[in-house]
Amino acid sequence: MMLVMQLLRGAVKHAGSSPQCSVERLISAVRGISSSSQRLSDLGGTHPPSSTDSDRPKVLITGGLGQLGVGLAKLLRRRFGKNNVILSDIRKPPNHVYHNGPFIFSDILDYKNLREIVVNNNISWLVHYSAVLSAVGENNVALAKEVNITGLHNILDIATEHGLRVFVPSTIGAFGPSSPRDPTPELCVQRPRTIYGVSKVHAELMGEYYNHRYGLDFRCLRYPGIISADSQPGGGTTDYAVQIFHAAVKTGCFECNLRSDTQLPMMYIDDCLRATLEFMEAPADTLVSRTYNINSMSFTPQELIQEIQKVLPDLKVTYNVDPVRQAIADGWPMALEDSAARRDWGWKHECDLSELVHSMLTRITLGNQLAQAY
Ligand SMILES: NC(=O)c1ccc[n+]([C@@H]2O[C@H](COP(=O)([O-])OP(=O)(O)OC[C@H]3O[C@@H](n4cnc5c(N)ncnc54)[C@H](O)[C@@H]3O)[C@@H](O)[C@H]2O)c1
Numbered sequence: 456m457m458l459v460m461q462l463l464r465g466a467v468k469h470a471g472s473s474p475q476c477s478v479e480r481l482i483s484a485v486r487g488i489s490s491s492s493q494r495l496s497d498l499g500g501t502h503p504p505s506s507t508d509s510d511r512p513k514v515l516i517t518g519g520l521g522q523l524g525v526g527l528a529k530l531l532r533r534r535f536g537k538n539n540v541i542l543s544d545i546r547k548p549p550n551h552v553y554h555n556g557p558f559i560f561s562d563i564l565d566y567k568n569l570r571e572i573v574v575n576n577n578i579s580w581l582v583h584y585s586a587v588l589s590a591v592g593e594n595n596v597a598l599a600k601e602v603n604i605t606g607l608h609n610i611l612d613i614a615t616e617h618g619l620r621v622f623v624p625s626t627i628g629a630f631g632p633s634s635p636r637d638p639t640p641e642l643c644v645q646r647p648r649t650i651y652g653v654s655k656v657h658a659e660l661m662g663e664y665y666n667h668r669y670g671l672d673f674r675c676l677r678y679p680g681i682i683s684a685d686s687q688p689g690g691g692t693t694d695y696a697v698q699i700f701h702a703a704v705k706t707g708c709f710e711c712n713l714r715s716d717t718q719l720p721m722m723y724i725d726d727c728l729r730a731t732l733e734f735m736e737a738p739a740d741t742l743v744s745r746t747y748n749i750n751s752m753s754f755t756p757q758e759l760i761q762e763i764q765k766v767l768p769d770l771k772v773t774y775n776v777d778p779v780r781q782a783i784a785d786g787w788p789m790a791l792e793d794s795a796a797r798r799d800w801g802w803k804h805e806c807d808l809s810e811l812v813h814s815m816l817t818r819i820t821l822g823n824q825l826a827q828a829y
């Protein structure tokens with residue numbers, strides 16, 4: 456409980472500098488810590504449903520059981536109503552996900568299955584999260600090609616056939632060693648050296664082509680590495696920045712697989728999901744482009760460790776560099792230039808590095824305590 460109190464004191468201090476940041480909501484959630492574990496999963500920004508049911512989109516999220524999908528479903532359900540957001544994946548969901556709203560099986564490689572879901576559920580927005588990430592992709596190029604390229608073709612065709620608004624995330628991994636790295640502009644050389652990056656450049660270009668050729672309402676954000684407390688990363692190069700928090704709270708020791716001076720763009724999950732919702736709601740005529748960079752903070756492992764050690768001074772970190780991940784990270788942006796998103800549809804990040812550290816440690820500590828209590 457000592458650590459929780461220490462973190463909350465820090466959180467109160469930080470809430471002053473960023474009134475919208477989730478630490479504020481965290482504090483009110485903590486007031487009811489013993490009442491329900493559901494409280495934890497309710498953290499994060501939202502607006503109440505604002506329109507009649509017929510105005511609200513009916514959303515399908517593919518690949519929804521990964522690091523980002525469950526959090527996005529929660530946010531969208533609060534905005535559009537529980538039954539208007541269908542989460543899907545090829546894996547069996549944990550009980551709390553299964554019982555929290557509609558969940559169905561959907562394999563993006565099965566066109567007929569996708570069409571049936573879109574038609575039977577009157578889907579109007581498709582959020583396409585299924586993917587094989589950077590490090591896993593380098594170990595299984597055939598699978599990454601299939602899921603990230605063939606799957607994407609199915610998604611674009613289905614969306615065009617049924618007049619859907621479709622969101623496909625891209626990534627800092629869509630750039631490569633010959634791109635300007637600090638900061639990386641919206642438009643520049645894109646010659647990634649991973650199958651993941653190649654497939655994401657392909658997705659950006661195909662989506663923009665479908666928009667131009669068929670009028671498809673294609674929307675794409677290049678996400679930085681995303682940091683989340685309640686969900687695990689799916690095999691990427693930025694995973695260390697999530698894993699270190701769990702190790703710091705659980706064992707106090709962490710082995711880092713990137714060099715201490717590797718600077719990458721990162722973002723807290725609440726900012727990422729809010730950006731996605733705001734971008735999806737932006738009127739089409741405000742979008743000068745169909746693909747935007749979004750940025751919030753950049754740090755190296757060394758800088759992240761120093762920030763965590765302000766709260767947990769006994770954290771011990773050793774390095775065992777993974778050459779595959781290091782080579783990938785060395786060719787990625789160090790920061791993204793995102794003034795177009797800020798200008799065109801009002802993007803604004805809310806969490807910086809010190810707020811990220813306090814939110815992550817608080818959520819993980821409270822989550823562990825609730826897990827032990829129930
Ligand atoms: N998490 C990040 O840091 C980050 C950063 C940039 C971009 N993105 C992008 O955001 C999206 C979501 O990322 P994530 O971290 O949640 O990914 P993840 O790897 O955690 O999850 C991907 C999901 O896709 C599912 N999937 C795999 N094959 C499938 C198939 N044939 N049909 C349907 N589903 C299938 C998997 O079961 C998994 O649940 C991805 O497109 C990713 O490229 C993520």
Ligand SMILES: C[C@@H](O)[C@H](N)C(=O)O
Pocket residue numbers: 588589590626627628651678679680681690691692693694
């Ligand atoms: C950056 C992002 O695309 C993902 N987290 C990866 O590292 O592969």
